[in-house]
Amino acid sequence: MTTSTNSGVGVLNKASEIIDALQGGPATSAEIADLTGLPRSTVHRLALALERLRLLSRDRQSRFVLGPRLGELVVEACxxxxxxxxxxxxxxxxxxxxxxxxxxxxxxxxxxxxxxxxxxxxxxxxxxxxxxxxxxxxxxxxxxxxxxxxxxxxxxxxxxxxxxxxxxxxxxxxxxxxxxxxxxxxxxxxxxxxxxxxxxxxxxxxxxxxxxxxxxxxxxxxxxxxxxxxxxxxxxxx
The missing domain is CATH 3.30.450.40 (GAF domain)
Incomplete structure (x- = not known):
């Protein structure tokens, strides 16, 4: 999977790919890696960082999901x-x-x-x-x-x-x-x-x-x- 735009900054592009992958629903690090083609270690490291920023969170099965901060940003923008x-x-x-x-x-x-x-x-x-x-x-x-x-x-x-x-x-x-x-x-x-x-x-x-x-x-x-x-x-x- 590739992002629809290229920021010119590799780590931002990878983080965007992870967020894009989760628009389809909850996923584990391994599943995100399969969807994006990114190395599992990279997915795990960036997903944890995005979780700390509340851009991702976890469901009851510990799968990654879109985090509350994304919605809060939308609310503020709207x-x-x-x-x-x-x-x-x-x-x-x-x-x-x-x-x-x-x-x-x-x-x-x-x-x-x-x-x-x-x-x-x-x-x-x-x-x-x-x-x-x-x-x-x-x-x-x-x-x-x-x-x-x-x-x-x-x-x-x-x-x-x-x-x-x-x-x-x-x-x-x-x-x-x-x-x-x-x-x-x-x-x-x-x-x-x-x-x-x-x-x-x-x-x-x-x-x-x-x-x-x-x-x-x-x-x-x-x-x-x-x-x-x-x-x-x-x-x-x-």
Whole structure:
């Protein structure tokens, strides 16, 4: 794997290749080395350095994943009217449903949590805010991708856990849903947030225990999330 740009500084190019490799999901040092073609010792040394900088972190299996600092940088770079008006909408959605409410924005091949409201906690930059996730699974990823142009759709579906038919259903219904975990314990429902020119700029999502959100979560909460996403989009016009 090679990076899309060359900084002219070898160590930065290698670090960028490691970060690029993790956009597809968690990986061990050996797996990153296979993906990038870099020596395992180099991958291990640079990954540890990136971890200290919080550009990488570890999952429960000690695999490397994209770190919180990447998402925090995105959040800082994306200060805009959306974040200024999102808090009350997320708080209300969380209160209405008793589940976690989160706002995501797509940044290339990852979705970044911009803001999160948890039951009993006002919407703030909580520990969920700044977290980055691959655009390959989850209701929020579907809501962010479904209205993209054909080329973006094709690229987004490569290796995804959802299909073109599922995204067609998202466009038809206006919401996306995902039930995951082994056994299926977590469910999420998401809807697109649109700018005044009708462009999808974010996704508003609920996430919680599957037994709370119901077996087919969108049947219970799809309309609620859609209405909240519409309200948030309307706030951008004011």
């Amino acid at each position: 200060r805009d009217p959306l974040l200024a008006v999102a808090g009350p909408v997320l708080d209300r959605l969380c209160d209405e449903t008793g589940t976690s409410a989160r706002l995501y924005r797509r940044m290339g091949s990852v979705r970044v949590c911009l803001m999160s409201a948890e039951p009993g906690i006002e919407a703030r930059q909580t520990e969920s805010a700044g977290a980055a996730f691959p655009m390959k699974s989850g209701a929020a990823a579907q809501a962010l991708l479904a209205w993209e142009d054909p080329d973006q759709l094709y690229q987004g579906l490569l290796g995804a856990q959802f299909s073109a038919a599922m995204l067609a259903g998202v466009r038809r219904q206006g919401w996306a849903q995902s039930v995951h975990g082994r056994p299926a314990t977590i469910a999420s429902v998401a809807a697109p947030v649109r700018s005044p020119n009708n462009r999808v700029v974010a996704a508003l999502a609920l996430s919680g225990p599957a037994e709370l959100l119901a077996r087919r979560p969108a049947l219970s909460y799809g309309r609620t999330v859609m209405n909240a996403a519409v309200r948030l989009g309307q706030e951008l016009v004011r």
